[in-house]
Amino acid sequence: MRLPKLRELAEALKAVVRGPYTSRFPVEPHVPYPSFRGQPRYDAAKCVGCLACEQVCPVEAIAHRDETGGGEPKRVMIHYTDTCIFCGSCEAACIADHEGIRLSTDWNLAFFDRRTESFETIEKPLQLCEMCGAVIACIDHLTWIADRLGELAFASPTLYQSRLAGLGIADENIAAVLRDHGRSDRGKILCARCRRETTLTTKEEPKPGEKGEAG
Amino acid sequence: MAKTVIPIGPYHPLMEEPELFRLTVEGETVVDVEANLGYNHRGIEKLSESKTFDQSTFVIERICGICSTSHPFAYTQAVEDIIPLQVPERAKYIRTIVGEGERIHSHLLWAGLAGHFLGYNTVFMWAWKLREEILDVMEILTGNRQNYAMFKPGGVRRDIRSQDIPVVLRKIDSIMPTLERIRKAIVDDPVLHARLKGIGVLSKEEAIDYCAVGPTARASGIDRDVRKDAPYAAYDRVDWKMIVTNNGDVFDKVVVRVLEIFESVAIMKQCLEQLPGGEIDAKITSIPPGEGIGTHEAPRGEVFHYVRSDGSNRPVRHKVRAPSFMNIPTCKATVVGGTISDATIILAAVDPCYCCTERLVVRSPDGRRLYDGQDLVRLSQEKTAALRKELGLP
Numbered sequence: 001m002r003l004p005k006l007r008e009l010a011e012a013l014k015a016v017v018r019g020p021y022t023s024r025f026p027v028e029p030h031v032p033y034p035s036f037r038g039q040p041r042y043d044a045a046k047c048v049g050c051l052a053c054e055q056v057c058p059v060e061a062i063a064h065r066d067e068t069g070g071g072e073p074k075r076v077m078i079h080y081t082d083t084c085i086f087c088g089s090c091e092a093a094c095i096a097d098h099e100g101i102r103l104s105t106d107w108n109l110a111f112f113d114r115r116t117e118s119f120e121t122i123e124k125p126l127q128l129c130e131m132c133g134a135v136i137a138c139i140d141h142l143t144w145i146a147d148r149l150g151e152l153a154f155a156s157p158t159l160y161q162s163r164l165a166g167l168g169i170a171d172e173n174i175a176a177v178l179r180d181h182g183r184s185d186r187g188k189i190l191c192a193r194c195r196r197e198t199t200l201t202t203k204e205e206p207k208p209g210e211k212g213e214a215g
Numbered sequence: 216m217a218k219t220v221i222p223i224g225p226y227h228p229l230m231e232e233p234e235l236f237r238l239t240v241e242g243e244t245v246v247d248v249e250a251n252l253g254y255n256h257r258g259i260e261k262l263s264e265s266k267t268f269d270q271s272t273f274v275i276e277r278i279c280g281i282c283s284t285s286h287p288f289a290y291t292q293a294v295e296d297i298i299p300l301q302v303p304e305r306a307k308y309i310r311t312i313v314g315e316g317e318r319i320h321s322h323l324l325w326a327g328l329a330g331h332f333l334g335y336n337t338v339f340m341w342a343w344k345l346r347e348e349i350l351d352v353m354e355i356l357t358g359n360r361q362n363y364a365m366f367k368p369g370g371v372r373r374d375i376r377s378q379d380i381p382v383v384l385r386k387i388d389s390i391m392p393t394l395e396r397i398r399k400a401i402v403d404d405p406v407l408h409a410r411l412k413g414i415g416v417l418s419k420e421e422a423i424d425y426c427a428v429g430p431t432a433r434a435s436g437i438d439r440d441v442r443k444d445a446p447y448a449a450y451d452r453v454d455w456k457m458i459v460t461n462n463g464d465v466f467d468k469v470v471v472r473v474l475e476i477f478e479s480v481a482i483m484k485q486c487l488e489q490l491p492g493g494e495i496d497a498k499i500t501s502i503p504p505g506e507g508i509g510t511h512e513a514p515r516g517e518v519f520h521y522v523r524s525d526g527s528n529r530p531v532r533h534k535v536r537a538p539s540f541m542n543i544p545t546c547k548a549t550v551v552g553g554t555i556s557d558a559t560i561i562l563a564a565v566d567p568c569y570c571c572t573e574r575l576v577v578r579s580p581d582g583r584r585l586y587d588g589q590d591l592v593r594l595s596q597e598k599t600a601a602l603r604k605e606l607g608l609p
Contacts, residue, residue: 005608008337008400021344033351035376037358058270087273087364088372103358 032105037086039106042077042122047100049075049124049138053090059083062090066126066135073126075138081109082118096144127162129191131198136191139166158189165189218246221555223562223591234543238550238558245558248550250543263533268294268368268502271530275520276362278535281324284317285513286535287366289520292447294368294499296507297524303494304449306370311449312486313357313365314511315479320349321514322472322479325566326401329469332559333410334596341397348390355379355386370496380487387484394480398473409602411466415549415561418463425545428538429516430471431565435463441512453485465564472566502526513538515566539565556598559591 015021023030032038054062054077061083065076079101086103094100111117124138136142142162146153153159164171186198223236239247259278263271275286288310295302302310323346330338350360356375357363365371401407417427422435432439438459442450458474460467504526510519516538523532542565549561 007396011341011396021347033355035355035358035379037364056269058266058273085273085362085364086359088358089269089273092372 030107032107034105036105036107037088038104039081039109039120040079040084040086040088040090040101041104041106042079042101042120043099044122044124046096047077047094047122047124048096048140048144049077049126050095050141050144052093052095053101056089056093058087058089059085061085068126068128068133068135073128073135075124075126075135077122077124078119079121080119081111082114127189129194130188131185131190131194134191134193136189157187158195161187161189217241236546236550236562238555240555243554243556245550245553245555248546248558250546260533260535264530267528268499268524268530271533272366272368273364275535276364276366278537280361281321282317282513282515282518283362284313284366285511285518286520286537288314288448288511288513289509289518290522290533291366291368292509292511293507293520293522294502294509294524294530296509297502297505297522298499299507300369300497300499302370302497304491305374305493306495306497307448308452308486308490309371309375309495310366311453312375312483312490313353313363313371314448315483315486316349316353316356317363318479318514319476319483320346320353322476323349323397325472325514325563326397326469329560329563330401332563332592332595333407334599335404335407338397338400341393341400345390345393345397348386348393352383352386355383367496368502369499370494372496374495375487375490380490384484384487387480391480394476398477401469401473405606406599406603406608407469408466409606410599411464411469411560412462413464413466414553414557415465415564416463417545417549419461421548422463422545425548426541427516427545428541429512429514430468430475431516431542431545433457433459434467434471436461439517441510441517445510447511449486450482452489453482455482455485465560468564502528506532515539516542542566555591556594559595 049064051064054064061080063078063080065078067074067076088103090101091098091103094102124140127136127139127142128134129136136158139162142159143166146159146163149159153163161171186195190198219240221238221240223238235251237249237251238245239249259274263274266274272287272290275290276283278286323342327339327342327346330336330342353363354360356379357365357373365373417425417431417435419436422432422437427435427437428439436459438457440457441447443457455478458471458478460471502524504524506521506523508519508521510517512518518538519536521532521534522530525531545565546562549564550558553561
């Protein structure tokens, strides 16, 4: 009858010698295991701004804002730390080889000011329609599609031109060829709506300053 | 003698299922108990219907904070039942490993809390210390200590890295002596024998009448376990036995859970050793119209999910039945006739989250407050102390 209690006593004595089981946290930093799921981080160089992560996020912790007002048009990708559940759906859905956004092992996410510190952002340059100014996609996203399509990308002037623009080449030939057939603007980087319009109608090119309908 | 009504509950944010117990007592003896459910309706089923099949998994995971894998386990099986679809072998094994790891930590958590309610804080400290090791194992395997985010319809989200397997096996082996010590500290302890044997008895007939599930039923001699009766995942590929005891009292419920921990460890080790290679995801492209059901033996018993699809990417109906829903009414059979100091542990024995005792207030007829939750725990601990003195123990 006393044996169980003696066993517990032995354990208690051992604990006295061994010292506390808990780590001395603030003094010794906590090092998480490499497979720990921590804060997802954007890689601004690899992310193409396709918004797949925003679409799959189950808690809407990812959002974006397209800034087309003044200056260079850009897409701001926003990740809210306080909403995130670290499930990794964004990483799994990332089209840039799962490297555009990755779970890090960063667990120390405390902050003081929710309005300014609860999110992380990256900026991606946006491609606007050269006719109506509507947002098409991020420049990197168009390049990414063109790369994947290979030579098939030549079928779409938007992809072809954005690929050339990325390489710093301006191809005057396309515009020159098309000019003789009425709609030289077909060779521009266009949104889907403007592409239909330029294909189906023979309307004159809008004068500079006179914008077409917004896509 | 005048009757007094003691309300326990209903609200506590930590509970998976808020409930209100109204104990009617005559002096020390409980003469009636009434259980009310449905206080903290979170609209999870409706919320799940507004998410895609894939996103729903994360909502479902948050039904319960302790058995956070049980619900996705049943849900993904329900979705796969609609198609129908067999998940890859490797995914089945990984699911089993995560499911069993969760059972270990859930039973340990319960054992610790039960120890605390009895004033046996040694078990509380040991069990929770050991639970840390299990949570570390889960962190290595899944990346999270809780809400593992491993399940998805069609497979699992994350593979177990081959270099982690030896680390985990070593860690599991290293906790075995401690686990054995906890088993002895609970099963051999004379005070626990005196305190728990013969109280809160749920006979086999009553367990069948109340449709009790899980350890609550198995302690009453009902050999029912979804893992054995309708094997899913990798449960038919590993060697393990169902723990069944016959007395139906609180002590047997403790024993069933403690011994189940050992079975879970055995299942986990076998799965890790036999883990087959291959894909981890069947990559579902569309879910046809139809309906499916999925069940899983959660730490507290059978959890049941029903999902109906209309061919879109969202479920049109999702029904969840958690095991505590079946187990809580058994308190009608177990608590009545006992004393108030035993009511705590009897109600805790079916393993609802027992934090609700903090709401307990005893009011005398003139509205004066006599007891609160702290007092109830104190009453229970005092009874153990008195027993200890009676048995001549330090």
